[in-house]
Amino acid sequence: MKFRYFVGISVLTALTLLLPFFFPIPLIGHLSEAVNRHILWDIRLPVVLTALFAGGVLAGGGLSFQALFRNPLATPYTLGISSGAAFGAVVFIVFVHPGGSGAAVPVFAFAGALCSALLVMSFAFRRRMVQAETILLAGVAVNFLFASVIMFSQYVAAQYEVFQITRWLLGGIGNAGTLSVVLTGAAFAGLLAALLWLSPGLDLSILGDDMAASRGLDVRRFKLILITLVSAAVAATIAFTGPIGFVGIVVPHMVRLKLGTAVHRRLVPMTMAAGGLMLAVCDTIGRTVLFPVTIPTGVITALIGAPFFLWLLSRRSTLQR
Amino acid sequence: MLSIQQLRYRNILNSVDFSAKSGEFIGIVGPNGSGKTTLLRLVAGILRDFSGKIGLDGQNLAELSSRQVARLVSYVPQIVETVIPFTVIELLRLSRFPYRGMAPKRGPVPDFEAILCQMGISHLKTRQVATLSGGELQRVLVAAALAQDTPIVLLDEPTSHLDPFRAEAFVATLASLKKEGRHLFLMVSHNTAEMARLCDRIVALKGGKKIGEFDPASLLEPEFRFLIYSNGDGDQP
Numbered sequence: 001m002k003f004r005y006f007v008g009i010s011v012l013t014a015l016t017l018l019l020p021f022f023f024p025i026p027l028i029g030h031l032s033e034a035v036n037r038h039i040l041w042d043i044r045l046p047v048v049l050t051a052l053f054a055g056g057v058l059a060g061g062g063l064s065f066q067a068l069f070r071n072p073l074a075t076p077y078t079l080g081i082s083s084g085a086a087f088g089a090v091v092f093i094v095f096v097h098p099g100g101s102g103a104a105v106p107v108f109a110f111a112g113a114l115c116s117a118l119l120v121m122s123f124a125f126r127r128r129m130v131q132a133e134t135i136l137l138a139g140v141a142v143n144f145l146f147a148s149v150i151m152f153s154q155y156v157a158a159q160y161e162v163f164q165i166t167r168w169l170l171g172g173i174g175n176a177g178t179l180s181v182v183l184t185g186a187a188f189a190g191l192l193a194a195l196l197w198l199s200p201g202l203d204l205s206i207l208g209d210d211m212a213a214s215r216g217l218d219v220r221r222f223k224l225i226l227i228t229l230v231s232a233a234v235a236a237t238i239a240f241t242g243p244i245g246f247v248g249i250v251v252p253h254m255v256r257l258k259l260g261t262a263v264h265r266r267l268v269p270m271t272m273a274a275g276g277l278m279l280a281v282c283d284t285i286g287r288t289v290l291f292p293v294t295i296p297t298g299v300i301t302a303l304i305g306a307p308f309f310l311w312l313l314s315r316r317s318t319l320q321r
Numbered sequence: 322m323l324s325i326q327q328l329r330y331r332n333i334l335n336s337v338d339f340s341a342k343s344g345e346f347i348g349i350v351g352p353n354g355s356g357k358t359t360l361l362r363l364v365a366g367i368l369r370d371f372s373g374k375i376g377l378d379g380q381n382l383a384e385l386s387s388r389q390v391a392r393l394v395s396y397v398p399q400i401v402e403t404v405i406p407f408t409v410i411e412l413l414r415l416s417r418f419p420y421r422g423m424a425p426k427r428g429p430v431p432d433f434e435a436i437l438c439q440m441g442i443s444h445l446k447t448r449q450v451a452t453l454s455g456g457e458l459q460r461v462l463v464a465a466a467l468a469q470d471t472p473i474v475l476l477d478e479p480t481s482h483l484d485p486f487r488a489e490a491f492v493a494t495l496a497s498l499k500k501e502g503r504h505l506f507l508m509v510s511h512n513t514a515e516m517a518r519l520c521d522r523i524v525a526l527k528g529g530k531k532i533g534e535f536d537p538a539s540l541l542e543p544e545f546r547f548l549i550y551s552n553g554d555g556d557q558p
Contacts (some may be wrong), residue, residue, distance in 0.1 A: 200423050203415055210401050212365040215469065216391030216419035260408035265425060 012277055017048060050176040050240060051297070052276035053184035053284045055247050057237040059275020060191050061230045062248035063255075063267060067202040068226055069132040075248040076234045079135065079227065080116040080142035082243035085235065087146040088112020089168050089242075094157045105168065106180075106239040113235035116142050121227060130220050131209070137226070170243035171298025173283050180240040187233040192272055194229045199264035202225070206262060244279065246301040250309045253273040257312055278305065322505050323364070323473060333359045334371075335529040341522075343472060344502040348520035348537065349509045355526040358399070358508040361475045362414035364507065378472065383400050391419035394473045395466035400482045405450040409442070409461050412450055416468035431470055437515060440464045440494060456487035460494070467498075471475035476508040480515060488515070495519055513540040525549045 060077030069078065077083075092108035120142050123134040154162050172179075195202070201222045204212040209219050238244075255271045256262065279297065282304060286295040324340035326340050334356045349357050362368045364375060366387060375382040377393045385393075388416065395416070405412060411432050420428035437443045440460045446451065450461060457480055466474050478497075480488040492515045499506060499519065510516050518538060523535040527549070539545040 123349055140484045196422055200415070200418055200421070200425065203407070203411075204418060206407075207405060207415070208401075210362065210367050210396070210398055211403075212366045213387065214391060214394070214396035214398075215416060216386075216388035 001112060009086060011143045013273065017045075019129055019240050026076050026306065032259075037257050046176040047283065047287075048280050050147040050180045051173050051280040052182050053181070053188040054237045054241045054244070054276075055251075055279025056188045056272035056276035057184065057191055057233050057247040058244065058279070059251035059255075060188075060195055060268065060272040061234045061265075062250075062275075063252035063271045064195055064198075064202055064230055066252055067205050067264065068223060069136055070206060071132070071136065071210065072253065073249065074136075075245075076230060077243065077248065079139035079231065080146060081105065081113045081231055081234055082142045083146035083150065084116025084119075085109040085238045086150055086165075086243060087116070087126075090150050090153045090165055093164050093168070094153045094161050095319055098161060108316070108320050109168075109242075110235050110239035112146075113238055114231070116146060117227070117231035117235065121231075123226070125220070125224060130223055135223070167296070169244035170295040170296040172294075173279075174294070176240065184240060187236040188272070188276070192230065192268065195268045195272075196265065197223075198222075199268055202264040203262070208248060231241065242298065244298045244301060246298075246305045247275050247279055250305055251278055254309065254312060270300035322378060322466050323507075324376040325364075325374070326376070327374050328360075328363065328371060328375065330356075330359055330363055330368060330371040333529055334363070336373075337529075337531045339524050339531065339534065340376075341375060341505055341507070341557070343459070343505050345521050346499045346506045346519050348513075348516040348540075349518065349526065350513075350523055350540070350549055351378075351506060351526035354543045356529045357526055358477055360526070361396065361477055361507065361509060364473070365394050365475055367396070367398035378548060388419045388422065391471070393471055394475065395469035395471040397462050397466045397477060397479060398474045399477045400455065400462070407450055408447050409437070409445050409450060409453075409464075412461065412465050413468040416465050418467065431468060434466045435524065439467070439498070455482040455489070456484070459483060459491060463494075472503075473501075473505045473507070476506060476510075478510055479508070480510065480512055488512070492519060513546065517541055 019221065058076055062074065065074040065076060065078055066072055068074075080217070083190065085107070088108035088111050089105050091112070103113065120138045123138045124130055132211050150165070154165055158166065160312075201212075201217055204215055204217045205219075205222070213219050251274050252271050255274055257266055259266060259270060261267065281301070282300040283297045285304070286297050286300040289295070322341060322343045326338050333421055333549055337346075337356075337360060349360060351357050359368065363371050364377075364382075366382060366385070369383070375462040377385070377390070380389075380393075382390060407415070410433060413436070417428060418432070422557055434443065434446075435443065437446055441466060442457065442460050445457060450458065453461060454498050458489065459482065463476070463479065476495075480491055495506070495508075495520060498504065508516070519536075520537040522541060523537050525532050525535060532549070535545065539550075
């Protein structure tokens with residue numbers, strides 16, 4: 001049974017990697033072969049690879065946070081990491097390099113994301129006992145803090161800058177290249193290995209702090225390690241993609257419903273593969289359906305994902321944690 | 322096996338001393354808020370910033386890692402509204418964490434079937450824990466503690482959610498476990514009749530202090546009940 005899913009995921013991934021060879025190349029078939037090859041290898045393939053890795057990281061981050069906080073609504077952005085990244089991007093767009101190109105936005109977004117994660121953790125981990133609620137509420141507070149700074153920046157920014165900010169906040173994989181492939185790929189591989197290794201701890205976390213601790217899990221240290229790892233991986237991803245929503249919260253639930261298990265050693269690989277596939281497919285759809293207009297990926301993920309998820313939910317009566 | 326000396330925890334526990342040896346069944350009684358559950362959570366290694374000394378099998382709990390403590394003590398918590406999204410056998414496997422850590426297949430594998438059989442729940446092996454009744458869940462939680470294979474087992478009000486019929490059957494199962502003599506049991510309960518039946522000794526707490534150790538039969542006498550459960554400010558038992 002596991003083997004069947006593995007084969008299915010492999011085939012789908014291979015198909016997704018082949019997508020750029022079919023879409024939207026045929027639509028611009030009048031270009032020379034050299035130009036086509038350049039579009040395919042240097043533009044399309046990095047985008048698809050970045051989408052695969054980024055989707056995997058977001059879904060893996062959502063899966064582990066939902067277990068750690070024992071909250072089905074947790075996402076990789078729960079601790080304010082997306083508004084931290086947005087804050088970084090906005091600082092660059094409005095204050096550091098006003099009116100200029102956005103080439104260095106990922107660097108600032110990454111720094112902002114790490115800032116917000118550090119801020120949340122430095123407040124939440126002061127005490128010996130770290131309750132999930134404390135971390136969640138610290139995340140909410142940090143989210144609001146950065147959001148208000150972003151709103152202020154938009155208020156004082158020039159029209160063109162506001163447009164840039166809005167586009168960034170929509171989320172997308174437009175400016176993918178070798179760097180984004182390497183970094184999101186490293187984040188994906190690192191997070192996959194870490195979550196597989198830590199999966200017994202994730203299983204125990206679901207039982208609650210007392211039962212986890214009485215079975216020998218050092219709850220505080222585990223939370224610290226997991227949040228650090230997920231935050232680093234998500235920060236590296238969001239720096240290139242912007243805050244793409246929906247993948248991180250819903251893909252884990254879809255995989256749980258589909259596999260019918262809560263054992264993380266089985267959930268982790270499927271969730272990260274499915275998250276990558278969903279983002280890559282959504283991105284391709286966004287680039288092709290209204291060609292030559294590109295719909296931002298962040299719009300497509302929810303537009304397609306939400307109805308699909310509602311349909312899944314209506315078939316199963318309970319949402320498992 | 323277990324020795325507790327001068328145990329203090331914040332303003333909840335204030336100087337608790339007692340010791341117990343393997344094969345004993347110790348009951349812990351006291352009014353609400355007297356620190357019974359806190360005492361169990363301290364012995365289980367869940368709360369660690371205490372003062373005083375908890376000795377487990379000759380070792381100092383404060384110097385042991387979480388996993389080392391979990392190889393000596395297992396804890397059956399009060400049933401709470403936690404949704405456990407695992408099957409029964411998956412939950413039992415999680416009890417092997419003290420031996421395996423993050424590695425899935427390391428360490429000895431106990432006979433899960435025998436444990437389920439002992440608790441009378443072999444038929445529930447592949448059931449989702451979330452679909453169990455209160456009585457079934459309580460037996461599964463004890464089975465999970467037994468799967469942890471520890472010399473000390475802590476039980477926190479294990480019969481409080483059971484109907485009288487199932488509570489009686491559950492107490493009979495505990496009595497048969499006690500007869501094996503392989504564990505030291507510490508049980509918190511407000512049901513004096515079942516305490517009198519199961520326990521070898523009663524440790525009474527009040528206001529975070531140990532007020533004494535009693536013969537279990539005395540729990541059935543009104544004067545002792547008043548002594549144990551009254552607040553000392555004129556209230557009626």
